[in-house]
Amino acid sequence: MHSIEVVLAMLLAVIGSGYLVRVLPFSLPLPLVQIGLGAAIAGMSGSAVTLDPAIFFLLFLPPLLFLDGWRIPKEGLFRDRAMILELALGLVVFTVVGVGLLIHWLIPAMPLAVAFALAAIVSPTDPVAVSSIAARVPIPKRLMHILEGESLLNDASGLVCFRFAVAAAMTGGFSLATASLTFLWVALAGLAVGVGFTWGVSLAQRWLSRQFGEESGSPILISLLIPFGAYLIAEHLQASGILAAVSAGITMSYVELSGRALATTRVQRAAVWDTVQFSLNGIVFVLLGEQLPAILSSAATTVRESGHLNPGWLVVYALAINLGLALLRFVWVWVSLRWGMWTAQRRGEPVKRPHWRLVAATSLAGVRGAITLAGVLTLPLALPDGTPFPARDLAVFLAMAVILLSLLAASIALPRLLKGLEVPPEPAERHEEDLARLEAGRAAIAAIQEAQHALSEQAGTDAELYVSAATRAMETYQRRLDGSAGGVEAEKLRRADTAERALRLAGLRAEREALFSLARHRRISDETSRRLVRELDLMESRLVEPASRKG
Structure with a gap:
């Protein structure tokens, strides 16, 4: 199957997955359905797509992370910054050490440095998978904000640990001082590049618009190119392109507060970005599934590398690693919450102990995804002396197994843990x-x-x-x-607004049907019909959005 045909097949799989997940008699999260369709594509094509991790990172991660940074609620991000940093930095190091030692104990044939590399690459979490799993049983907003903030930052810390573990496996040496300084440069320079590049592009665009005007599509295209520019500059400076894309998105949300973009531009740009997000998220998981048959076909090699003859040991290893990840995450979250409650009590603040199910849900929500697979595929094929990289196929297989098992565990357990759970009230959004x-x-x-x-x-x-x-x-x-002034009168006015909105929506939809009828019977031109329908669509979008948000 040619490359263009594979891409088209993947896009069709993304479209089909949205319908398939609704018609299946049992509940499955969208990522698992997309992984299954990707495996089916690989089976029909007869060969797997050669996944270049560098190209994968460049094409998929910058726009997705940029959009996450753009849309994540900043108040929640800064309010829970301590918890987010503990998960994104402390938990990653805790996971690398704990799971790395566990892997080396389980599989003595895997060198310690390779075990740490595998532990590092399975440490970053994937918010896309969690969002899909929680679509039918919504995760509490504050918890979702913490998980999103964690996933935006732990990618960089996990990849830095992975890079140094691989370097230790290649050279046989490791320097904690060098690793610490490198991490500071990677993180701080990446954040600075994202902020500076976004502000610079925004100022340049504003000046050019004032001097020469601009086409209506230019701001949309610029917003699509910003994450790629920030990522490439940061990578060229040996900094974190991932953090550059994230900080570029966060900066873009502040640039938007200037209100200089036209209303029509914002509406069109939101539609474009929603399409990009839907397509890229889907293709990422389809690609994961498309790589699955080739990884499974190397199971015989991985069995030999582990020192066993029975392939059932691979399942034991995968289950043990997933259990270790979940337990370490649970311990870290529990200790962090206890520490936070203790410090709050010392400051005299009221403290409410979170329900144990919420702590368990936070632990199970650590689902792995695209970065784990793409990162583990960057493992070198050979050592500097030309000998094969030790246990490479085994590490790739176990990383893929961790992705699948974490998705399955979260999809089964999260809805049951969160169903009917009363959570602490959010800040007064109505006020x-x-x-x-x-x-x-x-x-x-x-x-x-x-x-x-x-x-x-x-x-x-x-x-x-x-x-x-x-x-x-x-x-x-x-x-x-x-x-x-609030009270009963205010509530009556809100109900009146809701009734008025429903009546206006009915009128707008009748207007639109009349316009379509006139165009079908050629009583008005297509151009006139499109222009008037566009006006009605914009009016309806303003009415529908508040209603859907309240629902």
Whole structure:
């Protein structure tokens, strides 16, 4: 099968997986379905795609991590920064040491440095898989924010540990001082590159737009290229391209606060990025499945490398490594929460002990994914003296097994752990939303009054028309301000807004059907139909989004 055909087959698999996961009589997370379809593609094509890890990292990771950094709630990221850093840095080192020693004890034929390398590459977690698993039983928001923040940062720390473990296996030496300094450079330089590059591109784009104008698609294309630019510059400087992409996304969210982008640009850009995210996430897991048959075919080699004749030992190793990862994560999370509660009590803050199921869910949510597979495939084929790299095939097989088993364990256990679980209340989102609507309403009324006076002076005898129009325009905002005091009246106004939204949606949909009918009967042109339908779509999107968020 040619490369283009393979790519098209993978895209079709991504589309089909979305439907297949809904028609299956039993519940399966989307990533597992996509992995299965990828394995089917490999079986039909007869050969696996040669997965170049460097190209894989470049094509898939920067845009996905950039978007995660862009959309992750910053308040939650900074509020829980201590917990996130403990998981992203401390837990990675704890995992590398603990699981590395476990692997070397289980498989003495695997050198200690290779065991540490395998432990390092299975330490980063994959938020995409967790989000897919939790789609039907939503993870509490605060926990999801912690997991997302952890996964954005632990990729870099895991890969740095992996790099030094591989270097120790190749050279037979390791320097803690050198490793620490290198980690600081990799992390800090990567973060700085992402921030500086994004700000520089944004300022340049703003200056060019003021001087020469721009096409409507230019800002969208620039946003797509920013993560690749930040990643490549950081990698060229021997820094973390992953952290550069993450920090570029976080910086982009602050650039957006300037409000300089047009509303239509934001709507179109969101649609483009949603499509990119859906496609790349799906292809990543399809690729994982596509590599599965080739990895399984090397099982005979991995059995010989482990020093056993029975292939059942491979299953024992995979289960033991997954159990070790889960137990170490549970211990780390439990100790971190206890430490946090103790420090909060010392500061005199109220403390509520989290439910044990929440701690267990946090531990099981450490699902491995694309970075684990791509990273383990970068293991060298040979040592400097030309001899084969020790236990390479075994390490690749075990990394793939960890991905599959962690997905299965989370998909089975997480919904049961989280079902019906009462979690600590989130910060008062309703209060924040009401405050925002109130301030925005006041600003809108002031702007309408100012615009009305200016237009009335220009209109002369038609000034009454502008007064009437301004009164109608201010009605909605004034009703919002009248209900700002809260209580029963405010709740009635919210229900009235919901009813009004439903009625306006019905009217908009009837308008759209009428426009389509006119276009089908050639009473209006296609161009006119598209323009008017576009206006209705934008109006409907503003009405549907608040309703879906409340639902």
